[in-house]
Ligand SMILES: Nc1nc2c([nH]c(=O)n2[C@H]2C[C@H](O)[C@@H](COP(=O)(O)OP(=O)(O)OP(=O)(O)O)O2)c(=O)[nH]1
């Protein structure tokens with residue numbers, strides 16, 4: 604009998620909006636989990652960090668912006684089989700700098716109405732649903 608409790612990885616995820624109401628998305632690299640899927644930028648919360656702290660660090664590292672205002676949007680638990688994740692998604696409504704793929708990853712601003720045509724990881728479906736039907 605397998606009584607092992609799987610450990611979930613806590614991930615801070617940013618839904619970044621511009622004044623035109625578009626959302627910034629990036630494409631994951633070939634060596635990453637969920638390779639080549641599109642994502643909302645973010646990454647793992649390290650020990651001793653809060654979610655907003657981790658989000659600020661990841662968005663600086665990955666896309667070169669500084670978060671000024673963020674607010675909780677939703678939290679999603681998902682089991683990929685090979686990995687279990689808890690996504691803590693924050694809406695980023697104010698920031699400085701112009702987001703760009705600092706690690707060479709493809710990235711772009713997408714109108715909310717077009718988000719459903721992007722290939723996101725399975726865990727992201729409720730996020731896209733919520734953004735399109737607020
Ligand atoms: N950033 C991000 N991760 C997501 C999304 N949806 C989703 O299932 N994930 C999963 C994929 C990964 O298993 C995990 C995020 O880890 P990550 O690879 O971004 O972590 P990290 O930035 O710290 O990067 P790394 O150094 O491990 O490559 O969450 C999403 O929209 N954005």
Ligand SMILES: [Mg+2]
Pocket residue numbers: 644645646647661665
């Ligand atoms: Mg990341």
